Amino acid sequence: MxxxxxxxxxxxxxxxxxxxxxxxxxxxxxxxxxxxxxxxxxxxxxxxxxxxxxxxxxxxxxxxxxxxxxxxxxxxxxASHKDVNDSTNWLFKAYYGNMMFMGYYCVACEVNVLWN
Structure with a gap:
């Protein structure tokens, strides 16, 4: 579920x-x-x-x-917490700026929670 x-x-x-x-x-x-x-x-x-x-x-x-x-x-x-264009944090820019990067880590986190 x-x-x-x-x-x-x-x-x-x-x-x-x-x-x-x-x-x-x-x-x-x-x-x-x-x-x-x-x-x-x-x-x-x-x-x-x-x-x-x-x-x-x-x-x-x-x-x-x-x-x-x-x-x-x-x-x-x-307007959104995902608006990080002016952020100096490279990890925020990578996470919210690249959907493949973000998707991989979201799925990996969910799989980790469910398997452990």
């Missing part, structure tokens, strides 16, 4: 950009739904693998890091 959610999220973003249906509300909603699905997965993993403190720590890190990213995005008046 988690894999289905991941694939739907990828297509949702692609269709939104293709048909110019991108909005601030959509960006926030996408991030919130992503955090909810990751939270559910990490809570389940924390119950399956004891002690679950590692998974709950990852949950806190995931929520805090994405909240800060979205907050900074809107603080600087950007």
């Amino acid at each position: 988690f894999e289905f959610s991941f694939v739907c999220d990828a297509f949702d973003g692609w269709f939104a950009r293709k048909f110019n249906q991108v909005s601030t509300f959509g960006a926030v909603l996408d991030t919130v739904t992503d955090r909810i699905s990751i939270a559910c997965l990490l809570v389940v993993l924390s119950q399956v693998y004891r002690p679950g403190l590692v998974f709950l720590s990852l949950l806190a890190l995931d929520i805090a890091s994405h909240w800060l990213q979205m907050y900074i995005t809107f603080l600087f008046g950007k």
Whole structure:
């Protein structure tokens, strides 16, 4: 089920950009739904693998890091957290600027979570 959610999220973003249906509300909603699905997965993993403190720590890190990213995005008046044209961080530019690079790491992360 988690894999289905991941694939739907990828297509949702692609269709939104293709048909110019991108909005601030959509960006926030996408991030919130992503955090909810990751939270559910990490809570389940924390119950399956004891002690679950590692998974709950990852949950806190995931929520805090994405909240800060979205907050900074809107603080600087950007339309999307993926707008890194003026960023000096080479990793952000590589990740958000090259869809193959981003796709590989997204899929690799999901596979790693599911297989471990």
